[in-house]
Amino acid sequence: MDILENYSLRELNSFAISANSRYFVALDEVQEIQEFLEIDQYRALPRLILGGGSNILLSGDFDGITIKVNVMGKELVSEDDDYYYVKAGAGENWHQFVLYCIDKGYSGVENLSLIPGNLGAAPMQNIGAYGVELKDVFHELEAVITESGEPITFSNNDCVFAYRNSIFKSEAKGRFIITSVTLRFSKKHVYNTSYGNLEQELEAMNAGSLSAKVISEAVCNIRNRKLPNPAEIHNAGSFFKNPIIPNEQFEQLKEQYPDMVSFKSSETDVKLAAAWLIDFCGWKGKREGDAGVHENHALVLVNYGKSNGSDILNLSFEIAESVKKKFGIDLEREVNLV
Ligand code: EPU
Numbered sequence: 001m002d003i004l005e006n007y008s009l010r011e012l013n014s015f016a017i018s019a020n021s022r023y024f025v026a027l028d029e030v031q032e033i034q035e036f037l038e039i040d041q042y043r044a045l046p047r048l049i050l051g052g053g054s055n056i057l058l059s060g061d062f063d064g065i066t067i068k069v070n071v072m073g074k075e076l077v078s079e080d081d082d083y084y085y086v087k088a089g090a091g092e093n094w095h096q097f098v099l100y101c102i103d104k105g106y107s108g109v110e111n112l113s114l115i116p117g118n119l120g121a122a123p124m125q126n127i128g129a130y131g132v133e134l135k136d137v138f139h140e141l142e143a144v145i146t147e148s149g150e151p152i153t154f155s156n157n158d159c160v161f162a163y164r165n166s167i168f169k170s171e172a173k174g175r176f177i178i179t180s181v182t183l184r185f186s187k188k189h190v191y192n193t194s195y196g197n198l199e200q201e202l203e204a205m206n207a208g209s210l211s212a213k214v215i216s217e218a219v220c221n222i223r224n225r226k227l228p229n230p231a232e233i234h235n236a237g238s239f240f241k242n243p244i245i246p247n248e249q250f251e252q253l254k255e256q257y258p259d260m261v262s263f264k265s266s267e268t269d270v271k272l273a274a275a276w277l278i279d280f281c282g283w284k285g286k287r288e289g290d291a292g293v294h295e296n297h298a299l300v301l302v303n304y305g306k307s308n309g310s311d312i313l314n315l316s317f318e319i320a321e322s323v324k325k326k327f328g329i330d331l332e333r334e335v336n337l338v
Contacts, residue, residue, distance in 0.1 A: 001025055001032055003042075009066065013053040014116060015303050015312065016234035021048065021066035028070045028091075030142075030179045034149040036067070047146065048338055049177055051090065051121035055236050056336045059309035069120050071179050074100055085139055087182040090120025094127070102212045106185035108137040110212040111192060113219040116230055116237060120178040124168045125334065126161045130219055131195040135161035139184035143176040152176065163271075164241050164334055191215060197222055226296050234303040235294065239316060240274045240331040253327060274323075274331055275299040281322045291315045313337070 007024030010016055023042065027033045036042070046064030050056075071089035074097060078085045084106050088097050094117050098109050111132035115122075123141055127134050138161070141154050154176075160167040168176060191210045193199050201218040202210075228235050242263075245253075250270040254260055257280070261273035278284070279298040286293050287304065291311040294300040301312055301319075320331045 014230035019058040023065040052117035054116035107189040107212040
């Protein structure tokens with residue numbers, strides 16, 4: 001394994017922030033990860049585990065070791081009367097995996113088409129879009145314990161999945177390196193097209209009968225229209241989570257702002273569209289130097305070229321402050337700050 005020094009992470013984060021890592025190593029095999037964790041010289045250093053780099057904001061140089069997990073491979077590992085079980089390496093690209101599943105006839109991840117990032121990062125924030133979350137198809141994952149190098153398996157319940165959250169993003173942050181993920185696809189899958197603009201898109205496409213392929217195409221159409229391609233305009237998708245507030249607070253806000261966009265979250269809570277709140281505060285399309293709010297989607301912060309992490313972070317603080325002032329609502333970051 002090659003352990004490199006003073007390594008630029010610019011090409012490895014979708015915000016394209018220029019920042020260096022003191023050390024960097026790319027690891028292709030589980031065994032290699034275990035061997036690396038045994039090297040004393042690096043054991044005490046802060047670690048940054050990197051997947052696709054599509055959900056991080058680098059606030060500056062990283063004074064530790066960046067580990068890029070490149071464990072590859074995808075295969076059907078078993079099946080029973082009800083399910084297909086498909087395992088993929090943490091280094092596999094998520095969207096390519098979705099296309100592979102559609103091609104093989106495994107339905108359940110079509111709504112999650114075109115989400116940037118790798119398989120290993122998908123459970124971290126329980127990726128979700130168009131009415132589906134990873135947890136709906138997640139079976140188990142394999143990881144390595146960073147302290148001991150021992151392998152460990154996590155079931156769906158063990159991961160404590162919640163809206164854009166899991167044990168790996170909260171209590172257990174940094175304690176495990178995810179190496180593979182196994183998803184469970186129902187043989188009697190029911191397509192989920194209930195998310196408002198997905199239904200509209202499918203109608204507009206006039207595609208006839210539903211299939212995973214058609215739904216995936218519809219999702220790609222919507223995403224391509226609204227969300228900037230990170231390869232062209234550097235961004236990390238939604239910067240904030242959609243805030244969840246109690247019904248009573250929502251009723252009061254709704255009186256003042258009748259057009260406020262909301263979704264039922266539970267019997268007692270409502271999820272608000274952070275994009276609508278930010279848009280209402282006038283941020284869409286605003287730019288401060290090279291840091292900006294995308295012109296088609298107010299939840300997406302972008303780096304137009306030379307912004308550094310603090311430019312983006314400062315812009316995000318200003319946005320959160322104005323939303324707090326206008327609506328009394330705290331926005332929580334979705335992107336991981338490094
Ligand atoms: N809206 C505005 N202004 C905007 C953009 C959107 O008012 O500039 C309104 C829309 O009209 C819509 C509502 O806000 O009524 C919600 O917008 P959208 O459907 O685009 O979804 P979102 O809530 O902003 C979430 C996820 C996305 C996911 C989409 C689709 C979060 C934090 N974000 O966004 O995930 O693709 O739903 O399911 O939950 C990501 O996590 O990086 C991500 C892109």
